[in-house]
Amino acid sequence: MTLVGEHTRSAGATVGAAAELIGVTVRTLHHWDAIGLASPSGRTASGYRLYTDADLERLERVSAYRQAGLGLDAIAEVLGGDATDGIVATLHAQRARLASRMRELERLDANLERMSLAHERGILLSDEEQRELFGDAWDPASAEGARTRWGGSAQWAQFAERSSRRGRAEWRGLAEGLAALQDALAEAMTRGVAPGDAEADELAERHRELFSELFPISVSMQVCLARMFESDPGFAAHYDGIRPGLASWFRRVIDEAARRRGIDPESATWR
Incomplete structure (x- = not known):
């Protein structure tokens, strides 16, 4: 589902509206903005920052990879690269880490x-x-x-x-x-x-x-x-x-x- 398509205000979305659309907290968006991962690029006439449609698309991608378990640094690399092969390699590496963690959790469960x-x-x-x-x-x-x-x-x-x-x-x-x-x-x-x-x-x-x-x-x-x-x-x-x-x-x-x-x-x- 494309969140941007639901957003009808072409002028942009406030941080509160963007957080509601993406399904995260305002604090999370502030953090992503602070580390340069996803920032609002539009502004109101009064100078308040707004998330444009392009910004919302980036937020949607960040959220998707976050839900897949990638760390923020890895997400930044994925979004900053152009090669599909690089994205696939990152996702495979994440799956390998998860598999290792699952084996560790199974061992801990057996011990418990x-x-x-x-x-x-x-x-x-x-x-x-x-x-x-x-x-x-x-x-x-x-x-x-x-x-x-x-x-x-x-x-x-x-x-x-x-x-x-x-x-x-x-x-x-x-x-x-x-x-x-x-x-x-x-x-x-x-x-x-x-x-x-x-x-x-x-x-x-x-x-x-x-x-x-x-x-x-x-x-x-x-x-x-x-x-x-x-x-x-x-x-x-x-x-x-x-x-x-x-x-x-x-x-x-x-x-x-x-x-x-x-x-x-x-x-x-x-x-």
């Missing part, structure tokens, strides 16, 4: 989707993949239960943030590390390693470092976890299923390791 799902589900693996990595006794619904229990905590948010970036290989490495630690705990208990021994302290720190892959865990927080491992029926059954009495022995190991680091297990808090 993973982050959202991680906050909702915790572990971004299928039920089958979780059982394969964590064992047949693993209940995939436990992650959702953890969200119900700790979803409002900073630690759940940190867990979800890390989980969103963790793939199958990373989960496998973590699962293998935890399984190896549990075997080492059972073997140390069987050999009679006592809580407070150097080896027991090393195992406690190894546990804290591994769990810190999920979210940062302080020594004080680890003491609270050990209390839960012993008192919670599900966790206690898991550890005692590896070796009878392991849950209580491991809790004492962590308590003694904490004492050596100046933390009283009896007053330890989740911080």
